[in-house]
Amino acid sequence: MFGAGGGTNSYREVEETDLVVLWGSNAREAHPIFFHHVIKGLRRGTRLVVVDPRRTPTAEWADEWLPVHVGADIALANAFAHVILDEHLENRAFIERATVGFAEFAAHVSSPACSPEATEAITGVPAAQLRKVARAYATADRAMICWTLGITEHHDAVDNVLSLINLALTAGQVGRWGAGLNPLRGQNNVQGGGDMGALPHKLAGFQDVGDAAVRARFDATWKTTIPPQNGWNLTEMFLAMERKELRGLLVFGENPAQSEANAGHTRELLSDLDILVVQDLFLTRTAELADVVLPGSASWCETDGTVTNSERRVQRVRKAVSPPAGARDDFWILSELGRRMGHDLGDTSPEALWNELRTLSPMHRGMSWARIEQLGGIQWPCPDEQSEGAPFLHGRLWKDPVEGRRAPFTVTRHEGPLEHVSAEFPFRLTTGRRLYAYNTHVQTQHFTSPLHRGETVDMFPADAAALGLVDGERVRVTSPRGSVELPVQLDPNLRPGLVFMTFHFLQDADANTLTNDAFDPKSGTAEFKAASVRIEKLTETAAAEE
Amino acid sequence: MGKVSLPVVGTVEITIDGRAVRVREGATLREACAAAGIEIPTLCWAETLTPVNVCRVCVVELAGARTLVPSCSRKVEAGMAVQTDSERVRVSRRMVLELLASSVDTSTAPSLRAFVERYGADPDRFGPRATPAAEGVRDAAHAGHHAEPDGATAATVGQPVKVDNDLYVRDYAKCILCYKCVEACGTDAQGTFAISVAGRGFDARISTEHAVPIPESACVYCGNCIAVCPTGALMAKTEHDMRAEGTWREPEQKQTDTVCPYCGVGCVLRLHTQDDQILKVTSPVESSVTSGNLCIKGRFGFGHVAGKDRR
Numbered sequence: 001m002f003g004a005g006g007g008t009n010s011y012r013e014v015e016e017t018d019l020v021v022l023w024g025s026n027a028r029e030a031h032p033i034f035f036h037h038v039i040k041g042l043r044r045g046t047r048l049v050v051v052d053p054r055r056t057p058t059a060e061w062a063d064e065w066l067p068v069h070v071g072a073d074i075a076l077a078n079a080f081a082h083v084i085l086d087e088h089l090e091n092r093a094f095i096e097r098a099t100v101g102f103a104e105f106a107a108h109v110s111s112p113a114c115s116p117e118a119t120e121a122i123t124g125v126p127a128a129q130l131r132k133v134a135r136a137y138a139t140a141d142r143a144m145i146c147w148t149l150g151i152t153e154h155h156d157a158v159d160n161v162l163s164l165i166n167l168a169l170t171a172g173q174v175g176r177w178g179a180g181l182n183p184l185r186g187q188n189n190v191q192g193g194g195d196m197g198a199l200p201h202k203l204a205g206f207q208d209v210g211d212a213a214v215r216a217r218f219d220a221t222w223k224t225t226i227p228p229q230n231g232w233n234l235t236e237m238f239l240a241m242e243r244k245e246l247r248g249l250l251v252f253g254e255n256p257a258q259s260e261a262n263a264g265h266t267r268e269l270l271s272d273l274d275i276l277v278v279q280d281l282f283l284t285r286t287a288e289l290a291d292v293v294l295p296g297s298a299s300w301c302e303t304d305g306t307v308t309n310s311e312r313r314v315q316r317v318r319k320a321v322s323p324p325a326g327a328r329d330d331f332w333i334l335s336e337l338g339r340r341m342g343h344d345l346g347d348t349s350p351e352a353l354w355n356e357l358r359t360l361s362p363m364h365r366g367m368s369w370a371r372i373e374q375l376g377g378i379q380w381p382c383p384d385e386q387s388e389g390a391p392f393l394h395g396r397l398w399k400d401p402v403e404g405r406r407a408p409f410t411v412t413r414h415e416g417p418l419e420h421v422s423a424e425f426p427f428r429l430t431t432g433r434r435l436y437a438y439n440t441h442v443q444t445q446h447f448t449s450p451l452h453r454g455e456t457v458d459m460f461p462a463d464a465a466a467l468g469l470v471d472g473e474r475v476r477v478t479s480p481r482g483s484v485e486l487p488v489q490l491d492p493n494l495r496p497g498l499v500f501m502t503f504h505f506l507q508d509a510d511a512n513t514l515t516n517d518a519f520d521p522k523s524g525t526a527e528f529k530a531a532s533v534r535i536e537k538l539t540e541t542a543a544a545e546e
Numbered sequence: 547m548g549k550v551s552l553p554v555v556g557t558v559e560i561t562i563d564g565r566a567v568r569v570r571e572g573a574t575l576r577e578a579c580a581a582a583g584i585e586i587p588t589l590c591w592a593e594t595l596t597p598v599n600v601c602r603v604c605v606v607e608l609a610g611a612r613t614l615v616p617s618c619s620r621k622v623e624a625g626m627a628v629q630t631d632s633e634r635v636r637v638s639r640r641m642v643l644e645l646l647a648s649s650v651d652t653s654t655a656p657s658l659r660a661f662v663e664r665y666g667a668d669p670d671r672f673g674p675r676a677t678p679a680a681e682g683v684r685d686a687a688h689a690g691h692h693a694e695p696d697g698a699t700a701a702t703v704g705q706p707v708k709v710d711n712d713l714y715v716r717d718y719a720k721c722i723l724c725y726k727c728v729e730a731c732g733t734d735a736q737g738t739f740a741i742s743v744a745g746r747g748f749d750a751r752i753s754t755e756h757a758v759p760i761p762e763s764a765c766v767y768c769g770n771c772i773a774v775c776p777t778g779a780l781m782a783k784t785e786h787d788m789r790a791e792g793t794w795r796e797p798e799q800k801q802t803d804t805v806c807p808y809c810g811v812g813c814v815l816r817l818h819t820q821d822d823q824i825l826k827v828t829s830p831v832e833s834s835v836t837s838g839n840l841c842i843k844g845r846f847g848f849g850h851v852a853g854k855d856r857r
């Protein structure tokens with residue numbers, strides 16, 4: 001955000017803020033221990049707003065649940081901003097000193113077309129309820145917005161995020177203890193991967209690949225010449241495979257054959273490569289397609305290193321057990337690949353690599369392993385060995401004069417999901433996680449969870465009744481891309497027209513056969529959260545053949 | 547320049563074991579004792595839980611008070627004078643420990659056994675242990691429907707271990723009713739409220755609603771109850787089974803802190819390993835991320851490391 005790729009607050013601040021908005025986040029199930037911090041806040045008076053199409057276990061804790069229609073987040077955020085301006089609750093002083101682009105933004109959201117009343121049919125959120133929440137957010141001493149994939153797994157993901165940033169800027173709810181904007185990361189080192197430069201346009205420490213001075217420092221340390229162009233993100237890689245420009249792929253601890261939207265098409269592209277190398281713990285669906293499989297190590301307990309969490313805290317992972325015979329340390333595999341391709345990567349012991357990073361990434365410079373250990377993890381930026389890291393970011397926006405770049409407003413416009421519900425595909429399918437399973441279930445299938453019920457398509461009871469379906473009955477779910485058969489589960493916490501699946505249980509039904517691979521050109525993230533499907537009762541003969 | 551001692555705003559002075567101690571206003575007697583370097587024994591108190599005053603092991607003698615006071619919850623007041631190790635305190639602690647240790651199985655409760663030793667408690671003085679209750683009998687007890695004790699045997703909470711799911715067991719023959727699991731499941735951490743205390747008096751027991759098996763309860767298998775249980779009444783099934791087989795060798799086990807492999811919250815996991823295998827996962831209570839709490843995936847989701855298809 002505003003040049004720093006991470007959440008702006010600490011978990012501790014969630015306990016001490018006045019209002020938390022969880023937007024497109026089912027943290028109670030997907031980030032359970034983050035939600036413990038939310039509960040601590042609730043017990044001392046924090047109010048909770050949950051924005052979600054489903055009345056999730058998270059929404060059950062909320063003071064207000066805003067039942068937004070899938071993909072209507074921009075319309076909702078703009079209506080939210082409309083209320084703040086309409087009722088003169090914006091933070092003028094902050095806006096004037098610390099932001100740019102307000103006039104154009106205000107002109108856009110102040111139009112009658114953006115009012116909560118005018119957009120109620122699009123958003124599904126009652127205007128009076130939205131006005132109440134917007135007032136509470138703008139007038140709270142401190143308020144935080146946190147989001148997850150409900151915001152980012154859309155074709156207009158970046159505009160969704162920008163719309164939330166607009167709200168924080170309008171109300172001055174960023175850059176202070178307990179006020180800010182926080183993406184909750186879905187995987188244990190998504191944050192750290194980005195911090196380390198595993199992004200197509202960044203080097204470690206969020207430094208631009210396009211910046212010649214930055215490249216020169218990396219070139220000198222790495223004794224190479226870094227190409228000045230941005231690389232491809234995941235979605236662009238698949239497009240390059242379609243164009244047959246990308247012919248070889250090393251897949252490292254990912255299972256795209258199952259996790260990508262429109263998975264059938266993904267598997268075709270992977271099968272068509274000249275060479276596919278997969279480094280993983282298991283023979284995943286992706287590894288089954290590979291020419292070569294390199295058995296790696298479980299990085300979280302079989303190697304030493306660091307990961308970074310959703311509050312920017314760099315923490316140590318430590319080797320507790322040995323990898324099985326034949327499996328290798330991931331660093332060893334990568335450095336050997338380098339060596340055999342003619343590049344000696346030098347000392348690739350974990351601490352040596354970390355210390356090299358500290359010379360290249362200013363925000364990590366003060367984080368020696370000894371200090372990370374001593375302080376129980378350190379939140380970046382930590383520019384020197386006197387710094388204990390930063391609980392919250394962008395305090396600079398409140399300095400007089402403002403330090404650094406002012407924060408920009410961005411005009412965003414509602415488009416809605418690319419795939420419309422229609423007579424042929426009358427239900428909106430959205431996807432998510434369940435508490436006890438993780439992603440494609442490669443790891444979580446190895447323990448027996450009493451909570452496990454297998455994959456289901458969850459439907460609003462009246463919708464099921466209209467189709468003559470009973471709880472537990474097997475049905476066929478068909479999207480424009482594919483079809484699966486699985487049991488239906490009645491869920492009164494959904495709303496009419498909305499159905500839900502996870503993508504955990506491939507052996508039961510592969511949800512990503514159905515999901516839409518339309519993606520956001522800015523982030524490359526596919527629209528997992530919004531496909532259109534039809535649901536059919538299996539005829540008795542078809543059911544008997546199962 | 548010499549140091550100047552000024553009374554700090556927001557502190558009060560009390561006397562502990564004859565020694566004047568100045569402590570933060572609002573502190574408990576227990577905290578005041580800890581600050582003075584005096585360790586108070588307790589079974590039901592934990593840093594992350596609200597004090598519930600039930601174990602009565604932490605009582606101290608407060609001058610002017612009719613009864614002994616629980617130091618875990620009693621707040622300091624200016625001028626208080628407390629004795630932490632007087633004869634009256636020692637007798638009370640000894641009696642409490644004798645009643646507890648005579649009625650429960652202490653085999654996996656090292657802190658309770660240590661206190662029994664320290665206070666010279668004799669749990670056997672009430673006679674031989676009564677026959678354990680049959681399965682379900684204690685769960686069905688109703689207030690007021692007591693059989694008269696015969697006086698010849700020591701009453702116990704003995705009963706068969708409850709094994710109703712693959713992740714953890716409940717051995718209530720070891721339960722001292724410290725309430726820690728109830729608090730961790732409910733208001734103090736997890737907010738799930740799957741268990742509570744049912745029954746009255748000696749029939750009181752930890753129970754799911756209507757004593758249903760765990761899989762039919764609200765339980766989400768976070769295991770935060772196991773983490774706070776001081777007696778091993780709640781135990782991961784792996785540990786329970788290995789103890790039964792005699793393969794659980796705690797002195798040999800190593801503990802290594804790392805970070806959970808699942809979502810992006812970054813919970814610190816403490817891996818308990820033996821023979822190069824992960825057997826148990828806990829989280830250090832001092833972690834700012836977890837306060838010692840985990841979810842089902844963090845606590846139980848380590849099986850993939852030793853997954854059959856990796857070996």
